[in-house]
Amino acid sequence: MELPVINETPAASAGGCSSHSCGTSDDQLGHLSDEIRSKVENHPCYSEDAHHYFARMHVAVAPACNIQCHYCNRKYDCSNESRPGVVSELLTPDQAVKKTMAVAANIPQMTVLGIAGPGDPLANPERTFETFRRLSAEAPDIKLCVSTNGLALPESVEELSKHNIDHVTITINCVDPEIGAQIYPWIFWENKRIKGVKGAKILIEQQQKGLEMLAAKGILVKVNSVMIPGVNDKHLAEVSKIVKAKGAFLHNVMPLIAEAEHGTFYGVMGQRGPTQDELMDLQDSCSGDMNMMRHCRQCRADAVGLLGEDRGDEFTMDKIEAMEIDYQSAMEKRKVIHEAIAEEMHSKRAAKVEKAASHADEPKLNTRPVLMAIATSGQGVINMHFGHAKEFLIYEASPNGVRFMSHRKTDLYCGGDDTCGDGESVLQQTIRSLAGCEAVLCSKIGYEPWDLLEKAGIVPNGEHAMEPIEEAVMAVYKEMAAAGKLDEAAPQEERATA
Numbered sequence: 001m002e003l004p005v006i007n008e009t010p011a012a013s014a015g016g017c018s019s020h021s022c023g024t025s026d027d028q029l030g031h032l033s034d035e036i037r038s039k040v041e042n043h044p045c046y047s048e049d050a051h052h053y054f055a056r057m058h059v060a061v062a063p064a065c066n067i068q069c070h071y072c073n074r075k076y077d078c079s080n081e082s083r084p085g086v087v088s089e090l091l092t093p094d095q096a097v098k099k100t101m102a103v104a105a106n107i108p109q110m111t112v113l114g115i116a117g118p119g120d121p122l123a124n125p126e127r128t129f130e131t132f133r134r135l136s137a138e139a140p141d142i143k144l145c146v147s148t149n150g151l152a153l154p155e156s157v158e159e160l161s162k163h164n165i166d167h168v169t170i171t172i173n174c175v176d177p178e179i180g181a182q183i184y185p186w187i188f189w190e191n192k193r194i195k196g197v198k199g200a201k202i203l204i205e206q207q208q209k210g211l212e213m214l215a216a217k218g219i220l221v222k223v224n225s226v227m228i229p230g231v232n233d234k235h236l237a238e239v240s241k242i243v244k245a246k247g248a249f250l251h252n253v254m255p256l257i258a259e260a261e262h263g264t265f266y267g268v269m270g271q272r273g274p275t276q277d278e279l280m281d282l283q284d285s286c287s288g289d290m291n292m293m294r295h296c297r298q299c300r301a302d303a304v305g306l307l308g309e310d311r312g313d314e315f316t317m318d319k320i321e322a323m324e325i326d327y328q329s330a331m332e333k334r335k336v337i338h339e340a341i342a343e344e345m346h347s348k349r350a351a352k353v354e355k356a357a358s359h360a361d362e363p364k365l366n367t368r369p370v371l372m373a374i375a376t377s378g379q380g381v382i383n384m385h386f387g388h389a390k391e392f393l394i395y396e397a398s399p400n401g402v403r404f405m406s407h408r409k410t411d412l413y414c415g416g417d418d419t420c421g422d423g424e425s426v427l428q429q430t431i432r433s434l435a436g437c438e439a440v441l442c443s444k445i446g447y448e449p450w451d452l453l454e455k456a457g458i459v460p461n462g463e464h465a466m467e468p469i470e471e472a473v474m475a476v477y478k479e480m481a482a483a484g485k486l487d488e489a490a491p492q493e494e495r496a497t498a
């Protein structure tokens with residue numbers, strides 16, 4: 001069966017207009033028990049492999065929060081911005097149910113509904129559980145998830161387990177209250193505001209208790225940690241060990257986003273976020289013990305689509321009210337499509353294993369690792385024009401194989417505004433965002449970017465269109481090795497400034 005194009009809405013396929021979105025890698029999936037694998041293999045956040053195929057959505061039903069984090073300001077919204085805590089439209093549970101079913105019917109690859117704010121879902125238990133209750137009854141084929149700071153988690157575990165929720169994310173930024181006091185100015189606990197170390201200590205205890213209770217019930221837990229340089233960066237490897245020991249399945253270390261205009265304490269105080277290298281180094285240092293999520297896009301609390309894609313504008317409440325949804329027939333169509341995707345993923349995995357076995361006798365390369373940037377719109381293949389990419393996926397090729405590392409966002413230069421605020425062209429800025437990469441693989445590329453990429457020391461490559469990403473990356477790596485390019489030291493980062 002031919003899989004539908006993920007960006008295509010039924011309106012688009014009927015000739016209307018279309019618009020432009022943990023984890024464990026597929027290698028790691030191979031080592032999971034059947035039960036856990038069935039929970040993660042079509043979850044775009046829990047499986048790196050799945051995020052190329054399956055989409056997620058968040059419904060913003062939870063406005064209030066029971067703590068304050070120094071990096072969060074839910075009042076600042078920009079519809080062009082994809083950032084946690086940001087929403088365009090707050091929904092009632094009834095609206096959230098309608099929206100979820102409309103999206104699931106129109107984007108059959110949408111497998112997961114999460115509630116992640118804009119505040120804390122468990123600080124809004126009636127709205128959150130009403131939404132889950134109705135969805136588990138009316139749309140039982142959708143996986144339900146929740147993301148929480150953990151303060152109200154222990155008292156909510158029983159209720160969560162009633163609604164078919166087998167994934168919970170807890171944000172745990174520290175296990176030391178002294179560090180916690182630098183992140184959380186206060187918590188609201190037993191009808192009182194509790195400040196400083198005392199508040200942080202209660203929060204940490206509740207998070208750890210909630211984590212243990214979820215693990216005991218077999219609910220998969222992902223831990224989110226915001227990396228805040230100079231505050232908790234040196235501490236997060238210890239957090240990773242502790243949460244793993246208590247049963248967390250996955251650790252997602254995310255960079256702090258702090259801009260003065262967002263009006264957060266950190267933004268105003270000039271607290272910086274980590275560099276790409278600092279983030280990757282920390283993720284690597286945690287990864288010995290833990291499954292690390294590296295493909296998180298730090299979604300808005302009302303995100304819709306593949307990770308990295310936001311199709312929220314297609315599903316505003318006024319548009320949804322005008323849609324006629326027959327969820328029974330939508331569910332049948334979804335099932336067929338999910339099975340086809342699972343089959344495609346399975347055969348790609350099997351082909352990869354077979355290919356690796358056929359190369360097993362080849363002498364191992366003795367070359368340095370290389371980062372490559374990939375333009376893709378999903379399905380695990382190189383299928384995007386350089387100029388259409390809103391983000392690039394970054395892979396590392398080395399003698400040990402190919403692994404996904406991160407993503408880099410870019411402003412769309414093709415068809416978009418040509419200059420950025422600082423006078424640099426959008427194309428120059430895009431190329432600068434690829435610093436450290438030595439090749440870009442895309443389906444097509446124009447003369448101008450080709451030229452500028454070469455000048456920046458990045459090899460443009462449009463020869464692997466529609467090929468599986470990892471195979472193409474390895475093929476280019478071997479070509480670079482054969483051409484003797486990997487005997488030299490890696491180019492300096494500055495070279496990537498066109």
Ligand SMILES: C[S@@+](CC[C@H](N)C(=O)[O-])C[C@H]1O[C@@H](n2cnc3c(N)ncnc32)[C@H](O)[C@@H]1O
Pocket residue numbers: 065071072084085086116117118119120121147148149170171224225226254255256257258298301
């Ligand atoms: C908006 S929160 C909503 C769920 C819940 N209140 C929580 O904090 O876990 C979703 C995630 O975004 C993260 N987040 C919020 N603001 C952030 C920022 N400025 N930089 C990085 N991560 C942020 C939170 O730490 C959390 O992991």
Ligand code: SF4
Pocket residue numbers: 065066067068069072073085117118119120149
């Ligand atoms: S717990 Fe979540 S919603 Fe509440 S202040 Fe922190 S990031 Fe914002």
